[in-house]
Amino acid sequence: MYKKIEPDDLVVKFDTEQRKLKEEWQEWMRNTSVELLKLSRFLVLNPCSSIAEMYQTLAYELFNIAFDLAWYFLNDKHKELIVQHLVRIIKAENIPLQISQTILNLAEFMQHDKERLQIDISSLGELAEK
Numbered sequence: 001m002y003k004k005i006e007p008d009d010l011v012v013k014f015d016t017e018q019r020k021l022k023e024e025w026q027e028w029m030r031n032t033s034v035e036l037l038k039l040s041r042f043l044v045l046n047p048c049s050s051i052a053e054m055y056q057t058l059a060y061e062l063f064n065i066a067f068d069l070a071w072y073f074l075n076d077k078h079k080e081l082i083v084q085h086l087v088r089i090i091k092a093e094n095i096p097l098q099i100s101q102t103i104l105n106l107a108e109f110m111q112h113d114k115e116r117l118q119i120d121i122s123s124l125g126e127l128a129e130k
Contacts, residue, residue, distance in 0.1 A: 005039050005074075007073075007074050007075065007078040008078070010035075010070060010078070011078055011081045011082055011085070014081075014085035015085055016028055016085065017088070019092070020094055021094075022094075025095060025096050025099050026056065026098075029056075029060065029063070029099055030052070030053070030059045032063075033052055034052050036063065036067055036069075036070050037049035037052055037059075039070050040066055041069065042069060045062065045065065045066060045069070060098070060102055063102055063106065064106050064110075067110075068114075071110075071115065079118075080118070083117055083118050083119060086119060087119060087120075090126070090127045091123070097130075100127055100128075100130055103127065104127060107124055
């Protein structure tokens with residue numbers, strides 16, 4: 001039904017060091033969203049992964065909830081590594097507006113949900129100003 005969450009594999013999905021072009025960022029976002037949906041233990045979200053592979057908008061729309069559901073199963077070490085990757089994404093010079101907005105929405109979503117991401121508020125503010 002669902003794939004077992006392998007924390008190390010999930011952390012690798014958030015590594016964006018090689019992303020330079022807008023298309024590369026968009027592909028990263030889609031792939032990461034789809035993978036998070038595949039990992040979902042909620043039966044209603046898991047099948048959405050195949051649709052999200054074809055419809056990028058759906059992948060973006062479900063990113064927050066899919067991230068939150070995977071986050072719940074990670075230990076502190078893996079959470080910290082993902083936050084480090086998110087901070088690198090925030091500081092990237094060439095990040096497309098849609099990806100910036102998705103990361104900002106994720107930070108807000110997590111703040112209103114169970115657990116705030118440990119990202120410096122000034123970094124989020126700088127991203128919002130871009």
